[in-house]
Amino acid sequence: MLAPLYFLLALNLGASTEALREGDQSPPTRPTPLGVSSPKKSQWGFLITGVVSGTLVAVYAVATPFITPALRKVCLPFVPATTKQIENVVKMLQCRKGSLVDIGSGDGRVVIAAAKEGFTAVGYELNPWLVWYSRYRAWQEGLQASARFHISDLWKVTFSQYSNVVVFGVPQMMPQLAKKLELELEDDARVIACRFPFPNWTPNQVTGEGIDTVWAYDVRTFRGCDKRP
Numbered sequence: 572m573l574a575p576l577y578f579l580l581a582l583n584l585g586a587s588t589e590a591l592r593e594g595d596q597s598p599p600t601r602p603t604p605l606g607v608s609s610p611k612k613s614q615w616g617f618l619i620t621g622v623v624s625g626t627l628v629a630v631y632a633v634a635t636p637f638i639t640p641a642l643r644k645v646c647l648p649f650v651p652a653t654t655k656q657i658e659n660v661v662k663m664l665q666c667r668k669g670s671l672v673d674i675g676s677g678d679g680r681v682v683i684a685a686a687k688e689g690f691t692a693v694g695y696e697l698n699p700w701l702v703w704y705s706r707y708r709a710w711q712e713g714l715q716a717s718a719r720f721h722i723s724d725l726w727k728v729t730f731s732q733y734s735n736v737v738v739f740g741v742p743q744m745m746p747q748l749a750k751k752l753e754l755e756l757e758d759d760a761r762v763i764a765c766r767f768p769f770p771n772w773t774p775n776q777v778t779g780e781g782i783d784t785v786w787a788y789d790v791r792t793f794r795g796c797d798k799r800p
């Protein structure tokens with residue numbers, strides 16, 4: 572991706588060294604047949620290189636965090652929840668309170684919706700651009716105290732302190748995430764899965780249809796506490 576940048580820099584460095592070498596032997600503003608002086612040409616070269624390089628670096632910096640999730644072992648790209656999906660998540664949170672976490676919080680829409688419902692909501696997200704955008708959205712809504720966002724890898728965070736967990740994942744990650752949540756969550760916690768269910772858990776509630784389907788799992792149930800005498 573940066574190859575064109577190096578190429579342009581190399582071209583320009585070559586041009587400037589040549590100009591210096593020429594400058595040793597002749598006056599600095601030697602006129603060309605068209606009446607355009609070499610230093611002017613070189614200035615344009617630097618300007619164009621600067622603009623092209625700056626654009627490439629900016630595109631690279633913005634695009635990389637969106638592309639890298641696709642290159643990880645578990646590919647979890649940014650796909651925002653639909654409005655209906657968020658409504659279904661909120662439905663599953665009725666009669667619930669306390670803290671909430673959205674695992675891979677994207678642009679923060681789930682966290683912000685939960686904060687509006689009175690939850691202390693937190694999002695963990697790998698992409699820094701999305702985290703900064705989420706913080707900006709929360710600030711715009713006046714929710715900066717109840718909607719917070721962290722730039723973190725979901726596999727390196729412990730979710731034990733949360734009583735409500737929301738995840739819009741991909742099928743490949745669900746068994747591994749289930750193991751993690753089984754180990755970490757308190758008995759009274761609830762896990763809400765969007766679009767893709769946990770394959771080995773039986774949901775306590777399901778709502779919505781198609782891509783907007785949402786499944787709710789109570790930890791007590793999947794841990795088998797409900798069956799204990």
Ligand SMILES: C[S@@+](CC[C@H](N)C(=O)[O-])C[C@H]1O[C@@H](n2cnc3c(N)ncnc32)[C@H](O)[C@@H]1O
Nearest residue numbers: 647649650651652675676677696697724725739
């Ligand atoms: C399917 S999107 C869901 C976004 C949001 N939760 C929503 O419902 O609108 C998954 C998000 O997880 C993020 N992600 C991918 N791998 C991650 C990781 N290892 N740790 C944290 N976030 C990750 C992606 O950048 C993406 O924004």
